[in-house]
Amino acid sequence: MKKRLLILSALLLCLVLPVPRAAAFSDVAPSSWYAAAVGEMTASGLLRGYEDGTFRPDRTISGAEFVTITARAAGLAPRSGQCSHWAAGYTEAALQAGWYDWDELPPTGETFDQPVPRQVAVKILMKAFLPEARGDYMTESRKIADFAQLDGRYYEAVLAAYATGVVRGDSGGTFRPKSGLSRAEACILIQRALQRGSAGPAGPGGPAQPEQPIAPVPQPVTTIQGGVSQNGWLQVIDAQLCNEAGQPVALRGMSSHGLHWFPQYTNAQSIQNTAAYGANVFRVAMYTGEGGYLSQPAAVKAQAIAAIDAAIAQDMYVILDWHILSDGSPFSHVTEAEAFFTEIAERYQDSPALLYEICNEPNGGATWAGDVKPYAQRVLAAIRAQSPKAVVLIGSPTWSQDIHLAAADPVEGENLLYTLHFYAGTHGADLRSRIDSARAAGTGIFVSEWGTSRADGSGGVFIEESKVWLDFLDQRGISWCNWSLCDKNETSAALQPGTPADRPWTGADLTASGSFVFSRFGG
Numbered sequence: 447m448k449k450r451l452l453i454l455s456a457l458l459l460c461l462v463l464p465v466p467r468a469a470a471f472s473d474v475a476p477s478s479w480y481a482a483a484v485g486e487m488t489a490s491g492l493l494r495g496y497e498d499g500t501f502r503p504d505r506t507i508s509g510a511e512f513v514t515i516t517a518r519a520a521g522l523a524p525r526s527g528q529c530s531h532w533a534a535g536y537t538e539a540a541l542q543a544g545w546y547d548w549d550e551l552p553p554t555g556e557t558f559d560q561p562v563p564r565q566v567a568v569k570i571l572m573k574a575f576l577p578e579a580r581g582d583y584m585t586e587s588r589k590i591a592d593f594a595q596l597d598g599r600y601y602e603a604v605l606a607a608y609a610t611g612v613v614r615g616d617s618g619g620t621f622r623p624k625s626g627l628s629r630a631e632a633c634i635l636i637q638r639a640l641q642r643g644s645a646g647p648a649g650p651g652g653p654a655q656p657e658q659p660i661a662p663v664p665q666p667v668t669t670i671q672g673g674v675s676q677n678g679w680l681q682v683i684d685a686q687l688c689n690e691a692g693q694p695v696a697l698r699g700m701s702s703h704g705l706h707w708f709p710q711y712t713n714a715q716s717i718q719n720t721a722a723y724g725a726n727v728f729r730v731a732m733y734t735g736e737g738g739y740l741s742q743p744a745a746v747k748a749q750a751i752a753a754i755d756a757a758i759a760q761d762m763y764v765i766l767d768w769h770i771l772s773d774g775s776p777f778s779h780v781t782e783a784e785a786f787f788t789e790i791a792e793r794y795q796d797s798p799a800l801l802y803e804i805c806n807e808p809n810g811g812a813t814w815a816g817d818v819k820p821y822a823q824r825v826l827a828a829i830r831a832q833s834p835k836a837v838v839l840i841g842s843p844t845w846s847q848d849i850h851l852a853a854a855d856p857v858e859g860e861n862l863l864y865t866l867h868f869y870a871g872t873h874g875a876d877l878r879s880r881i882d883s884a885r886a887a888g889t890g891i892f893v894s895e896w897g898t899s900r901a902d903g904s905g906g907v908f909i910e911e912s913k914v915w916l917d918f919l920d921q922r923g924i925s926w927c928n929w930s931l932c933d934k935n936e937t938s939a940a941l942q943p944g945t946p947a948d949r950p951w952t953g954a955d956l957t958a959s960g961s962f963v964f965s966r967f968g969g
């Protein structure tokens with residue numbers, strides 16, 4: 447009875463008294479790093495503490511609390527919720543405003559009281575206050591020591607949050623994307639986003655500045671095209687891919703999507719369809735994880751061989767890609783890779799058509815010195831035992847973007863190129879300048895995968911940015927394959943959903959990305 451009375455009087459006090467200032471919270475010391483933010487947000491009615499007069503700054507904030515405070519701060523009116531949770535009105539409004547996707551905080555309410563992961567919280571803030579803000583991939587990702595832990599769908603928001611100063615990272619430079627955040631931290635982040643958002647498009651939250659134009663290359667490389675019968679065995683001379691006669695050559699074509707997911711677009715007709723538009727190379731992307739080769743080796747190997755043979759029948763060069771991705775370090779399956787490449791290299795030892803891409807995109811904690819280089823040395827030795835001169839393509843950490851690490855400490859051997867992968871909606875001038883530095887150091891580059899989309903395969907399409915990239919590559923005689931020849935519902939896909947694989951294609955079968963990419967096979 448006594449307790450009830452106490453609660454009731456506390457409630458009444460809350461209603462009657464002016465909104466308490468932070469100093470009024472018994473557990474917010476005026477000297478703490480968050481006292482000012484808590485005080486100001488409380489004074490503007492955005493924050494309320496607990497009935498017992500505490501704010502509980504160290505408590506992990508829940509999804510419901512985070513969305514509610516953000517919605518109040520953004521002036522978003524509650525709608526009628528889909529469940530009876532106290533926050534259902536605000537979460538429904540936030541969902542409908544597109545601040546997050548259904549699966550991130552399902553409107554059924556079961557997960558409303560769970561901690562909101564930091565990557566989700568930052569996405570919500572950026573959508574709510576700074577939807578136009580963007581961060582330069584190279585500049586911002588460098589600030590985030592654990593960038594590789596981030597899920598792809600949050601890159602944009604987190605890079606923009608660092609670029610605008612909404613997030614600054616902890617003392618170790620980490621973001622900890624999957625951990626929760628305390629109520630005090632949340633309060634600071636919301637306040638920063640709110641302040642920067644109201645600064646308007648000219649303020650720090652405005653769109654990123656356009657990139658500097660690229661300086662013209664002093665001596666553009668003139669390349670020839672053509673297929674295997676014309677060019678024969680390829681070789682690398684002074685960091686440049688050349689044909690058997692020593693002339694610079696450019697390969698341009700499509701990469702498959704995951705071979706085990708879209709085998710139909712690696713058949714003879716599909717590959718021939720890209721050749722009809724001028725492609726002279728095809729990349730066979732054989733995922734190792736995600737249900738690929740390591741889960742069903744015999745079946746996936748047979749698919750890879752069929753795709754290689756289909757490309758060879760078109761007089762095309764063909765890249766066999768050991769598509770590591772979820773298995774971050776290639777070294778974790780070096781034994782399987784050695785066995786696989788030994789068998790394939792023996793099978794194709796007399797064919798000048800095949801290029802070996804031994805590790806698609808090392809990521810996660812994979813390092814150059816500790817993982818990728820020792821892996822490359824072993825797999826290269828396995829290939830060389832069967833095929834002494836075929837061109838071998840080597841990846842690098844950070845999804846094959848760290849070519850500077852490879853250039854500083856290259857793998858010993860002949861006819862080696864390093865892969866550089868880019869996505870036009872994510873990567874720009876900084877990554878391009880790495881290419882020039884690497885080449886100046888004598889390291890040859892092959893862009894074995896690039897997309898017109900963002901790095902997650904969706905978003906955009908970014909045609910203007912893609913043009914800048916392809917012009918840059920053409921001027922330098924750098925070869926490329928585009929991600930990807932499939933009809934998946936994502937902007938990087940070249941084909942319209944449902945495109946048949948058993949007949950020639952017309953312009954109507956191509957997506958915006960496909961039309962642009964197919965138009966560039968000829969340079």
Ligand code: DCB
Pocket residue numbers: 598601736771806807844845867869872895900901902903929934936938
């Ligand atoms: C690469 C991968 C490739 C991935 C594309 C687009 O990953 F080599 O496998 O393709 O770039 O993200 C996507 C497909 C999706 C599929 C998904 C998972 O388009 O349909 O669901 O793979 O299999 C990159 C490239 C760059 C960066 C990150 C990734 N980056 N990544 O710069 O941060 O995390 O996958």
